[in-house]
Amino acid sequence: MKLAELSQSQRAQVERTKQVVAELHALLPAWELVVWTAGNVSERVPGTDLFVIKASGVPYEGMESAHMVVCDLQGQLLDDDASGLAPSSDTAAHAYVYRHMPEVGGVVHTHSSYATAWAAIGEPIPCCLTMMADEFGGDIPLGPLAIIGDDSIGRGIVETLRNCHSPAVLMANHGPFTVGKDGRSAVKAAVMCEEVARTAYLARTLGEVKRIPDDMIKRLNDRYQNVYGQH
Numbered sequence: 001m002k003l004a005e006l007s008q009s010q011r012a013q014v015e016r017t018k019q020v021v022a023e024l025h026a027l028l029p030a031w032e033l034v035v036w037t038a039g040n041v042s043e044r045v046p047g048t049d050l051f052v053i054k055a056s057g058v059p060y061e062g063m064e065s066a067h068m069v070v071c072d073l074q075g076q077l078l079d080d081d082a083s084g085l086a087p088s089s090d091t092a093a094h095a096y097v098y099r100h101m102p103e104v105g106g107v108v109h110t111h112s113s114y115a116t117a118w119a120a121i122g123e124p125i126p127c128c129l130t131m132m133a134d135e136f137g138g139d140i141p142l143g144p145l146a147i148i149g150d151d152s153i154g155r156g157i158v159e160t161l162r163n164c165h166s167p168a169v170l171m172a173n174h175g176p177f178t179v180g181k182d183g184r185s186a187v188k189a190a191v192m193c194e195e196v197a198r199t200a201y202l203a204r205t206l207g208e209v210k211r212i213p214d215d216m217i218k219r220l221n222d223r224y225q226n227v228y229g230q231h
């Protein structure tokens, strides 16, 4: 696929998405979800079979749209990509999610400390907070240990998320991946995942964590997803 094959409006969408994704990356250090160059955000380009993701290893300081790259759904840079930049290490995982979850418009990966600590002990985060029921519709699930380099991380994300309501998955020994209808929704899920991971950890230090009954989780999630906020 070449950028030159896109229509003028599609090319405009590419540039707009690059700007959006660059701005979303700034939220990761702002919410203390990443250190140094860890983490990445991607978002589909509307009206195309493409997505934008950050270039690998780019510092967050001074990150801008020029540091974003455009890939097809196989995770390949466009043939006429002139950036000279290598895509994120997690591009294959993001691409796999986009190929197998058409409802997903944005993907985020962080190594946020509390969520990653739960991933390190190999436990899902139990749905013990109304905020978890609101945002995640239940426990935050644990995904398999998968090593970067092929589709195994992406496959682990999809196979785990397909079986639950959660927009977040804790990939074992690695860290959280989150999805959303767009990049901002996926970033929100990453922020909320770290927040509830921390609170659930604190709860564990105080005593036995009490899980919310499933029927109440459903009622809370339905309200939050359909009533909360301004309409």
Ligand SMILES: O=C(CO)[C@@H](O)[C@@H](O)COP(=O)(O)O
Binding pocket: 037, 038, 039, 040, 054, 055, 056, 057, 058, 087, 088, 089, 090, 109, 110, 111, 148
């Ligand atoms: O977690 C991984 C790879 O899975 C990190 O390298 C990742 O957070 C950051 O990599 P990139 O800078 O996006 O290539």
